[in-house]
Amino acid sequence: MAAASLFRDVPQAQPVLVFKLTADFREDTDPRKVNLGVGAYRTDDCQPWVLPVVKKVEQRIAGDNTLNHEYLPILGLPEFRANASRIALGDDSPAIKEKRIGSVQCLGGTGALRIGAEFLSRWYNGTNNTATPVYVSSPTWENHNGVFTAAGFKDIRTYRYWDAAKRGLNLEGLLQDMENAPEFSIFILHACAHNPTGTDPTPDQWKQIADVMKRRFLFPFFDSAYQGFASGNLDKDAWAVRYFVSEGFEIFCSQSFSKNFGLYNERVGNLTVVGKDGDNVLRVLSQMEKIVRVTWSNPPSQGAHIVATTLTNPELFAEWKGNVKTMADRILKMRSELRARLEALRTPGTWNHITEQIGMFSFTGLNPNQVEYLIKEKHIYLLPSGRINMCGLTTKNLDYVATSIHEAVTKVQ
Ligand SMILES: Cc1ncc(COP(=O)(O)O)c(C=O)c1O
Numbered sequence: 001m002a003a004a005s006l007f008r009d010v011p012q013a014q015p016v017l018v019f020k021l022t023a024d025f026r027e028d029t030d031p032r033k034v035n036l037g038v039g040a041y042r043t044d045d046c047q048p049w050v051l052p053v054v055k056k057v058e059q060r061i062a063g064d065n066t067l068n069h070e071y072l073p074i075l076g077l078p079e080f081r082a083n084a085s086r087i088a089l090g091d092d093s094p095a096i097k098e099k100r101i102g103s104v105q106c107l108g109g110t111g112a113l114r115i116g117a118e119f120l121s122r123w124y125n126g127t128n129n130t131a132t133p134v135y136v137s138s139p140t141w142e143n144h145n146g147v148f149t150a151a152g153f154k155d156i157r158t159y160r161y162w163d164a165a166k167r168g169l170n171l172e173g174l175l176q177d178m179e180n181a182p183e184f185s186i187f188i189l190h191a192c193a194h195n196p197t198g199t200d201p202t203p204d205q206w207k208q209i210a211d212v213m214k215r216r217f218l219f220p221f222f223d224s225a226y227q228g229f230a231s232g233n234l235d236k237d238a239w240a241v242r243y244f245v246s247e248g249f250e251i252f253c254s255q256s257f258s259k260n261f262g263l264y265n266e267r268v269g270n271l272t273v274v275g276k277d278g279d280n281v282l283r284v285l286s287q288m289e290k291i292v293r294v295t296w297s298n299p300p301s302q303g304a305h306i307v308a309t310t311l312t313n314p315e316l317f318a319e320w321k322g323n324v325k326t327m328a329d330r331i332l333k334m335r336s337e338l339r340a341r342l343e344a345l346r347t348p349g350t351w352n353h354i355t356e357q358i359g360m361f362s363f364t365g366l367n368p369n370q371v372e373y374l375i376k377e378k379h380i381y382l383l384p385s386g387r388i389n390m391c392g393l394t395t396k397n398l399d400y401v402a403t404s405i406h407e408a409v410t411k412v413q
Contacts, residue, residue, distance in 0.1 A: 017142070017383065017384075018037055018038065018039060018383065021035075021037035021038075021381050021382075021383065022035065022037060022038050022381075024375075024381065025037070025038075025381045028379050028381075030379040032378070032379050032397075032400060033379040033380070033381070034379065034380045034381065034392055034393075034397050034400070034401055035381045035389075035392050036380060036381060036382040036388040036389050036392035036393070036401070037381045037382050037383055037388075037389065037392070038389055038392065039195070039259075039360065039361075039389060040258075040259070040264055040389075040391070041259065041262060041327050041360070041391045042389075042391040042392060042394070043330075043394075044330065044394045044395055044396075045394065046392070046394055046396075046397075048262070049262055049327070050262060051261060051262045051320070051323040052319070052323060053310055053316055053319040053320045053323050054261060054262060054263065054306055054310075056316070056319075057306045057309045057310055057316065058306065060309070061302070061305060061306070061309070067305075069301070071298050072105070072298050072299055072300075072301055072304075073298065074289050074292050074293055074297065074298050075103075075104050075105065075285065075288070075289055075292065076103075076104060076105020076106075076270075076298075076299045076304060077105055077299075077301065077304045077305065077308055079308040079312060080105055080270070080304040080305070080307055080308040081103040081104065081105050081270060082103070083307075083308055083311035083312055084103065084105075084255055084257070084270035084272070084307065084308075084311070085101055085103045085270065085272040086311070087227070087234055087238070087311060088191075088224060088227070088238055088241055088253050088255055088270075088272055089101065089238070089241065089242060089245060089253075089272065089274070090235065090238065090242050093242065093245060094245070094246065095245050095274045098277075098278070099278045100274065100275050100276065100277050100278045100280070100281055101272060101273065101274050101275070101281060102272075102273050102275075102281040102282065102284065102285045103270050103271060103272045103273065104270070104271045104273075104285065104288050104289075104292060105269070105270055105299045105304055106254070106269040106270060106271050106292075106299065107267040107269060107296060107299060107300070108256055108258055108267040108268065108269040109223065109224075109225045109254050109255060109256025109258065109269045110143060110147065110256075110269070111267065111269050111296075111299075112254030112255060112256070112269040112270060112271035113143075113144070113147045113148075113221075113223060113254045113271075114147050114150070114151065114295075115271050115288055115291055115292060115295070116221060116252045116254060116271050117134075117147055117148050117150075117151035117153065118151045118152075118291045118295070119284070119287060119288050119291060120132070120151070120153075120186060120221075120252075121151045121152040121153060122287070122291075123284070123287055124184075124186065124219070125184050125219075130152040130153050130154050131154060131155060132153070132155070132184065132185065132186055133155045133156075133157050133181060133182055133185040133186070134148045134153045134155065134156050134157070134185070134186045134187075134188065135156075135157050135158065135159045135177070135181060135185055135186065135187045135188065136148075136156065136157075136158055136159070136188045137158065137159055137161035137162075137174075137188070137189075137190065137194070138158035138159065138160055138161050138162065139161070139162060139196055139197065139385065140158075140161075140188070140190075140195070140196075141190075141195045141196070141223075141225075144188050144223070148188075157181075157185075159173075159174055159177035159178065159181075159187070160173030160174050160176070160177050161173075161174055161194075161197065161199075162197050162199065162363070164365070167350075167353040167363070167365060168199055168353070168356070169199050169200075169201060169205065171201065171205050171208070174209065175208060175209065175212055178209070178212040178213060178216060178218060179212060179216065181216060181218060183216055183217045183218070184217050184218070184219065185216075185218050185219070186218075186219045186221055187213065187218050187219065187220055187221065188221050188223055189209075189220050189221065189222050189223070189240070190222075190223055190225075191222045191223060191224035191225075191226075191227065191237070191238065191240055191241050191253065192224065192226055192227065192229075192230040192231075192237040192238070192239075192240065192358075192359070193225075193226035193229045193230040193237070193358055193359025193360065193361075194359070195225065195226070195359070195360075195361055196361050196363055196383070196385060196387035197357065197361070197363045198357030198358055198359050198360075198361045198362050198363060199356075199357055199358075199363070200230065200240075200358060201240070203239060203240075203243070206239070206240045206243055207243070210243065210244055210247050210249070213249070214247065214248075214249070219250070219251075219252075220244055220249055220251045220252075221251070221252045221253075221254070222240070222241050222244075222251060222252070222253040222254070223253075223254050224238070224241065224253055224254065224255045224256070225254075225255075225256040225258070225259060226256075226259055226260070226359050226360060227255070227260055228260040228321075228324035228325075228327075228328065229259060229260060229324070229327065229328055229331070229358075229359045229360055230328075230358045230359050231328065231358070232324065232325045232328035232329060232332075233325075234321065234324070241253055245274050249274070250274060250275050250276055251272075251273075251274045252271060252272070252273055252274075253271070253272040253274070254269065254270075254271050254272075255269060255270040255271075255272065256268075256269050257269065257270075257303065257307050259360065260324050260327075261303075261306070261307055261310075261320070263303045263306065263307070266300070266302055266303030266306070267299075267300060267303060268303035268304055268306075268307055271288070273285065273288075327391075330391070331359075331360060331390045331391060334390045334391070334393040334394075334398070335354050335355045335357075335362070335390055336355055337393075337395075337398050338351075338354055338390075338393060338398060338401070338402060339351045339352070339354040339355050341398060341399065341402035341403075342354070342402055342405060342406065345402060345403065345406045347402075347405065347406040347409050347410070348409055348410060349365065349409065353365070360389055360390060360391060361387050361388065361389055361390065362387070362388050362390055363385070363386060363387055364382075364386045364387070364388055364405070365386055366382075366386035366405070366408060366409070367386065367413075368384045368386075369412050369413065370386075370408040370409060370412045371383070371384050371386060371408075372384075373407075373408045373411070373412045374404055374405070374408050378400075378404040378407075378408075380400075380401060380404055
């Protein structure tokens with residue numbers, strides 16, 4: 001008799017919601033179907049977009065006989081790391097001038113968060129600090145929780161962020177939670193275009209946040225996954241990160257180039273470390289190198305090469321900024337068109353939040369029953385939280401989506 005499987009007791013894991021939603025969408029044969037769940041840019045024809053600047057650089061790479069497929073260094077491509085950090089921190093960053101920054105090329109923004117979390121779980125403010133509270137915003141991108149748990153952190157907490165009644169930031173709650181957090185707690189902060197709420201603190205509010213964090217010795221770990229998507233302007237979208245650095249904080253900043261370069265499946269990310277001095281940063285990087293070695297050993301080259309080539313060539317850089325603006329502008333247009341339609345239909349409630357929120361996502365305020373109605377009856381796919389990706393909207397489906405939301409709000413409680 002054959003032995004029973006060694007894996008017989010493995011329970012079936014729940015599918016990852018946002019990927020499951022896309023799979024359901026693909027199987028749906030209704031011609032009216034719309035996917036507002038996916039976290040990726042789409043053109044007005046509902047297609048993925050290869051940025052023209054990326055296509056250009058890829059063609060150059062294909063014709064460059066000096067390139068090969070040798071391993072990259074463990075910490076990644078030096079030109080990529082330095083220039084990725086530069087666009088996060090700014091050309092005239094005091095930390096760059098004082099040579100107290102370092103970076104690690106990572107597998108997407110997720111990889112950067114994970115390497116940062118792994119490092120902190122081993123070395124943050126001493127050693128073996130998995131008991132340090134890690135605070136994530138309520139709500140947040142669901143993977144924050146998973147990544148820090150997987151790195152061994154045992155005390156993941158939430159800080160207040162979203163005020164559902166006001167459909168905006170709960171600044172008071174946020175500041176109170178920071179006041180009450182144990183000193184040296186780690187705070188994950190969305191650098192811009194907060195996922196899923198599309199609501200960011202204003203510069204003045206960021207100043208208040210920084211004040212409390214400084215006084216309470218709280219550690220800012222910025223997650224920058226949408227630089228350029230909030231305002232269309234890279235510098236404006238990096239304001240918070242740069243302000244914290246100018247205030248003397250030591251920070252980590254994970255960057256994803258998935259969205260702003262459209263390089264989702266190339267897995268291009270960077271983790272920037274800003275320290276008190278260069279010596280500290282070198283020791284931190286030496287430990288991160290050990291972590292990378294046992295994680296993916298060394299990173300992939302193609303995506304990092306595309307980004308590095310673009311960021312180091314003034315013409316390509318200008319072209320990329322234009323491509324980012326094209327994406328940001330289309331999203332802004334969809335926001336105002338959706339709001340205008342809902343208001344014209346006199347859909348109950350207020351819809352100004354649709355245009356006040358920024359970035360790729362909007363937190364519509366639709367409840368889980370209304371979401372279910374939209375999926376089942378209208379073939380419009382979105383997350384149960386009511387988050388929609390504005391890029392799923394096009395000039396062709398706006399009317400259908402707006403009338404469907406109107407029906408959901410008026411028919412379903
Ligand atoms: C807030 C946030 N952080 C990080 C990421 C991860 O990005 P990447 O796909 O580059 O791992 C995402 C992607 O959706 C995100 O929304």
